[in-house]
Amino acid sequence: MSEDMAGFRDRVSVIVSQIPHGRVMTYGQIAALCGNARAARVVGGIAHFGDPNLPWQRVVNRKGGMARGYYGGRKTQQRELESEGIVFDAEGHIADLQNVLWHPELS
DNA sequence: GGGCTGACTGACG
């Protein structure tokens, strides 16, 4: 019992809470940090049921946007991220995703 | 204890 005390769900919550202002992370990246890069979908499910106080708006998919299901709509998230200084492209995805991607292992 | 779901990702046509 080491990490058993905290399930995958708890790890994701912690990582999301660690995302700084003006930065974003992809589901696959978060899942990988939790130990399962292929559990990206699980991260999404956790987001829906996890702590609403966490900045889930900074969590985006590989395209730098939302596939579907974000609270209020993906348009809402774009507005939130733009408010943090993140620039979006006319296509609705982050203009320079790699530039705003948060790298916790590089901290 | 078993089975379905899904805020994803990557591959294929």
Add this chain to the structure above:
DNA sequence: ACGTCAGCCAGCC
């Protein structure tokens, strides 16, 4: 380039 299909795994019924 865009649309669709299959795989993956933790969480929930």
